[in-house]
Amino acid sequence: MSQTLPPIRRISGQAVVVPGDDIDTDRIIPARFLKCVTFDDLGPQLFRDERFDEDDQPKEHPLNEARADGATIMVSGDNFGCGSSREHAPQSIHKAGFEGIIAGSFAEIFFGNATTLGMACVTLQPADLRELQDLLTSNPALDVTIDVEALEVQAGDRIFQAELPSGARQSLLEGRWDPLTDLLAAADDTKALVEALGYHNGMRGRSA
Amino acid sequence: MNPPKSLFEKVWDAHSVRELPGGQTQLLIGTHLIHEVTSPQAFGMLRDRDLPVLMPERTFATVDHIVPTHSRVEPFEDEIADQMIRELRKNCDTHGIELFDITTGHQGIVHMVGPEQGITQPGSTIACGDSHTSTHGAFGAIGFGIGTSQVRDVLATQTLVMNKLKVRRIEVNGELRPGVYAKDVILHIIRTLGVKGGIGYAYEYAGDVFDRMNMEERMTVCNMSIEGGARCGYVNPDETTFEYLEGRPYVPKGAEWDAAVERWRSLASDPGCHYDDVVVIDAADIAPTVTWGINPGQAVFIDEAVPDPAEAENDAERASITEALEHMQFDPGHRMEGTPIDVAFFGSCTNARLSDFVEAASVLKGRKVAEGVEAIAVPGSQLVKAECERLGIDQVFKDAGFEWRDAGCSMCLAMNPDKLVGDQLCASSSNRNFKGRQGSATGRTVLMSPVMVMAAAVTGHVTDARRVFESKPEVVA
Numbered sequence: 259m260s261q262t263l264p265p266i267r268r269i270s271g272q273a274v275v276v277p278g279d280d281i282d283t284d285r286i287i288p289a290r291f292l293k294c295v296t297f298d299d300l301g302p303q304l305f306r307d308e309r310f311d312e313d314d315q316p317k318e319h320p321l322n323e324a325r326a327d328g329a330t331i332m333v334s335g336d337n338f339g340c341g342s343s344r345e346h347a348p349q350s351i352h353k354a355g356f357e358g359i360i361a362g363s364f365a366e367i368f369f370g371n372a373t374t375l376g377m378a379c380v381t382l383q384p385a386d387l388r389e390l391q392d393l394l395t396s397n398p399a400l401d402v403t404i405d406v407e408a409l410e411v412q413a414g415d416r417i418f419q420a421e422l423p424s425g426a427r428q429s430l431l432e433g434r435w436d437p438l439t440d441l442l443a444a445a446d447d448t449k450a451l452v453e454a455l456g457y458h459n460g461m462r463g464r465s466a
Numbered sequence: 467m468n469p470p471k472s473l474f475e476k477v478w479d480a481h482s483v484r485e486l487p488g489g490q491t492q493l494l495i496g497t498h499l500i501h502e503v504t505s506p507q508a509f510g511m512l513r514d515r516d517l518p519v520l521m522p523e524r525t526f527a528t529v530d531h532i533v534p535t536h537s538r539v540e541p542f543e544d545e546i547a548d549q550m551i552r553e554l555r556k557n558c559d560t561h562g563i564e565l566f567d568i569t570t571g572h573q574g575i576v577h578m579v580g581p582e583q584g585i586t587q588p589g590s591t592i593a594c595g596d597s598h599t600s601t602h603g604a605f606g607a608i609g610f611g612i613g614t615s616q617v618r619d620v621l622a623t624q625t626l627v628m629n630k631l632k633v634r635r636i637e638v639n640g641e642l643r644p645g646v647y648a649k650d651v652i653l654h655i656i657r658t659l660g661v662k663g664g665i666g667y668a669y670e671y672a673g674d675v676f677d678r679m680n681m682e683e684r685m686t687v688c689n690m691s692i693e694g695g696a697r698c699g700y701v702n703p704d705e706t707t708f709e710y711l712e713g714r715p716y717v718p719k720g721a722e723w724d725a726a727v728e729r730w731r732s733l734a735s736d737p738g739c740h741y742d743d744v745v746v747i748d749a750a751d752i753a754p755t756v757t758w759g760i761n762p763g764q765a766v767f768i769d770e771a772v773p774d775p776a777e778a779e780n781d782a783e784r785a786s787i788t789e790a791l792e793h794m795q796f797d798p799g800h801r802m803e804g805t806p807i808d809v810a811f812f813g814s815c816t817n818a819r820l821s822d823f824v825e826a827a828s829v830l831k832g833r834k835v836a837e838g839v840e841a842i843a844v845p846g847s848q849l850v851k852a853e854c855e856r857l858g859i860d861q862v863f864k865d866a867g868f869e870w871r872d873a874g875c876s877m878c879l880a881m882n883p884d885k886l887v888g889d890q891l892c893a894s895s896s897n898r899n900f901k902g903r904q905g906s907a908t909g910r911t912v913l914m915s916p917v918m919v920m921a922a923a924v925t926g927h928v929t930d931a932r933r934v935f936e937s938k939p940e941v942v943a
């Protein structure tokens with residue numbers, strides 16, 4: 259049952275700046291939401307404790323502003339997504355509707371997990387990142403594009419050179435960003451190899 | 467003659483399905499273990515894509531992380547916990563996956579259930595959505611902790627995308643001194659090689675000390691490989707391994723058993739095989755060890771002082787010592803000996819097996835938990851609990867003032883109601899002392915062997931168990 263994924267060449271849309279470096283996975287999604295049966299409901303909990311106080315009253319936060327509605331691109335600082343390896347953080351960003359993240363750098367595990375979801379996580383040079391953030395602050399309606407193919411970020415008529423490791427870029431462009439597609443393709447080989455394994459071959463302990 | 471190979475290489479080669487376009491390996495996972503916390507989302511992903519579980523007979527489930535240990539009355543008080551457990555039951559039912567549920571009497575921490583049932587076998591590849599899957603390496607299996615998307619991958623394809631690891635042989639030779647346990651050995655290894663020292667490696671534990679260890683001790687060591695940065699750690703299978711496994715429910719019987727043993731024996735590392743690194747440690751150098759900081763590598767022998775940031779070798783080390791001392795509320799040069807404790811936690815997949823309970827009970831018998839100390843004993847599995855109760859070990863703990871609990875992860879990660887409060891300091895037989903690990907952001911964890919936890923519980927402070935238990939208890943209950 260092989261499935262093909264759409265190639266991801268470019269992502270365009272409204273962008274939200276979540277300022278700061280070292281935004282960790284606990285801030286992105288507080289630990290209490292790790293208890294969940296599905297990732298589906300994580301979207302609204304994104305940055306929960308930074309967006310709402312203990313009485314659930316909204317605080318001042320870029321994601322609470324009107325322009326965050328329908329945004330597909332997040333812009334942040336260095337070492338984005340550091341902390342734990344759990345997938346809840348990229349999942350909550352993805353479920354909240356984001357398809358791409360622009361940052362100074364990414365924590366490695368976060369980057370891998372986010373790419374597996376088909377999110378384009380690109381980095382900009384420090385000066386360019388600052389300029390982009392300034393542009394968005396003065397003109398929130400500005401449309402931003404992450405061009406995976408050309409390795410660029412476009413904001414209005416400004417074009418910044420972006421970086422994305424070639425393996426991840428390739429996998430987005432070829433629609434292989436989720437390894438499941440590749441793994442499923444080898445189901446026959448897997449079954450053949452299993453036959454040769456000397457353990458758990460069709461036996462059930464309690465019924466045996 | 468084939469060139470000599472390590473066990474890791476043999477197992478890797480036997481499970482390689484193919485090379486992937488990116489140069490990684492598609493690796494067959496022979497045994498998949500799941501629990502209630504990291505699997506429901508993965509089943510959801512399968513549903514989203516309308517995919518079946520490819521080989522349900524190769525996945526085994528239990529409940530451990532979130533299940534309460536103080537009461538087994540359902541529905542559980544924590545609604546989300548209750549929901550997650552019901553979800554696991556439903557998923558196992560729908561897909562035909564064996565579930566070691568509470569009612570079976572075989573429930574327990576997933577890394578204890580596998581070995582107890584004989585599901586964990588030499589030369590197999592094992593994956594589980596939990597980083598301490600390295601435990602199964604005690605049997606000469608290669609065990610990987612994986613993330614939720616990878617749980618999905620194993621359910622759907624029985625394979626994973628993996629990068630091949632290098633192999634480091636860690637030999638501990640000679641004799642351990644009295645009062646030094648498997649837990650001290652692994653804490654010492656992590657302290658010596660660092661919490662990042664094992665990144666990119668599988669650890670092969672070898673030498674006199676591991677040869678002599680029983681399976682439960684080997685599990686304690688392999689369990690904490692991940693705390694040293696190694697994705698997996700293993701001991702080559704030998705007579706001790708086969709003796710432990712013989713007769714367990716999931717191992718082959720009769721002639722098939724003999725054939726299996728023959729095969730398992732052939733999987734041990736060949737003499738003269740290549741290692742990417744070799745480390746040799748003298749057993750006599752190891753003393754009872756306790757952690758003083760916020761990662762398992764921040765450890766000292768019980769009679770040593772904790773480090774002083776002023777003497778750090780570089781800025782990064784200085785910062786990490788300072789951060790740890792601040793969190794632990796210790797001064798530079800602090801002595802762990804004499805540090806008062808609030809809680810004694812005896813449990814977790816590192817040290818809550820039968821031999822741990824037998825050893826701990828032998829020193830605890832006739833003694834009392836110090837006043838003001840909360841002490842809980844949580845057997846790792848229902849089988850361990852039942853056996854302790856048959857041997858009267860539960861009574862030793864209860865008489866001493868310990869709470870005697872049902873099986874689960876409990877205060878190891880505090881996803882159930884067992885949590886530290888405020889900045890309580892806990893003497894713990896578990897494996898992680900990260901900030902907040904035991905349920906309170908300011909809570910403090912000191913890792914040590916079960917016997918050292920007993921010494922801390924009865925004296926009310928971190929102390930050298932060898933001295934405390936030198937003499938018979940004065941007050942006999």
Ligand code: SF4
Pocket residue numbers: 530531575576577596598814815816874875878879896897
């Ligand atoms: S006992 Fe602790 S380390 Fe072991 S599986 Fe449970 S939570 Fe993880």
